[in-house]
Amino acid sequence: MSQPDRDSIVEEIRSAQIVAPPGLRARVRALAETAPAAIAARPPHRLSRRRLALVLVPACVAVAAAAALAIGLTRPESSGSRDAVRGEASPTTLPFAAKAAGAGSSRGGAAIPATSGRAQLYEAELTLRVADLSAATKRALRLTRGFHGYVRSVEYGSGADRGSASLVLRVPVGSVQAAIVEYSAIGRIVDQHVSIQDVQPQVDRRFRQLQAQRDLIARLQAKLASPALSAAERDRLEGRLVAARRRLVVLQKQQAALRRQTSYANVSLDLRTKDKEVVVPSEPGRIGRALHRSGQIVADEAKVLVYVLVVGAPFFVLGALVLGGLRLSRRRSEARLLSTS
């Protein structure tokens, strides 16, 4: 016999006829006949996984966007977000005193008078917008002197575009009401704040302490005048007398300081030239705000998605490795089985 070649082997195998025996054919036919008509192969129009993904992914994106838009339209606006949009130009930032006086008025500062006959700490803060910073500063200083007050500190700065001056003035309490009115006339009131603290009870208490110390000193002096005192007793009484006098001096100084404080009012005057026009972005409308909120929600959704991907990625990779390993193991097992069968 001649040496077989590959083509002849292939031809011979192809020409071979292996036909199922009639018994097997009958078994399979019987099996097919018993198949219920309801069992049908997968309909061809059914979506494949790839097509399903092509439909599902845009659908999910659309649902997320629609949800964000719906929430953005229906969610009530938070005050914080509105303030953030409006910026610092909100009139509510002005204190009540300025509102009472009418913010923006050129005259008529809300000068609350100090109560006469009572010791009170009077503090006033005025912010004024002026046209000529130098002239306004000079005028403020002149007015202070006119009211028999004095200047505690001045900070003056003037640039090409804008300038400001901060003055801390001390004005006699009796004249402070008139002084504030005059100061207010220097420029346009931007902000105003007045604070009055009554310290009369403190003054009265300290007066009683002074009186008590004076009485104590008088009693000690009377005792020391007695010739019947022993040396030790005299030394003790003299020590107490020195301490009482020292205490009296301290109380007198404190009382004097408090009287000085209450006799003059502190007036902080902040003078500013007109700022350059700041372009404040116009507040968006309802649709704009809704879109803004929707955008924020979409951004939040994207953050969640990224978080899920970042957190889930190792598990996905691990799962893929496990599946790949199992598949490889199964294939090797099959190969071994087929090679030995």
Next chain:
Amino acid sequence: MHVVAEVPSFASVAERHLDDVHAYLVYMTRSREVAEDLTAETFEKALRQWHRFDPRRGSARTWLCRVARTTALDHFRAEQRRRRREHAYVLDQVGEVDDGVFGGLSPELERALASLSAGEREVIALRVLLDLEIESAARVLGISQTACTTRLSRALKKLEERMSADVAA
């Protein structure tokens, strides 16, 4: 234009591809009796899984071959377990193969085929006997097309060598 694949009935598929499935299993098992049982089992299994068949992913013949392969693998595993229990390897002996089991081939080719492993015989059955396309054969075997080609080439070479050795002897 969207092409809609035909959905054949199970009865027509079984009638058309019975011989192919049977021949494939004969090649894998080297036994007509075993192949007969496995063919019947394959079609029973196919009927149960018929709702999973998707004509767009491959032909009915390819799908049936995959079911047949799974059935054969289950059979081999069961045989392996049985042989382990009995410590007998009689089925590994080529001499036990029925004569003419591969459909009336020359005795040298029959012996050479019988000496191959089931893995080698199945690739010959799919690619040569059933004349499946390389893509379909690779899908049945669960390997790449390149691996399928390599496996077929090695199997045919081995077949050639064994036949040559047989003739020389």
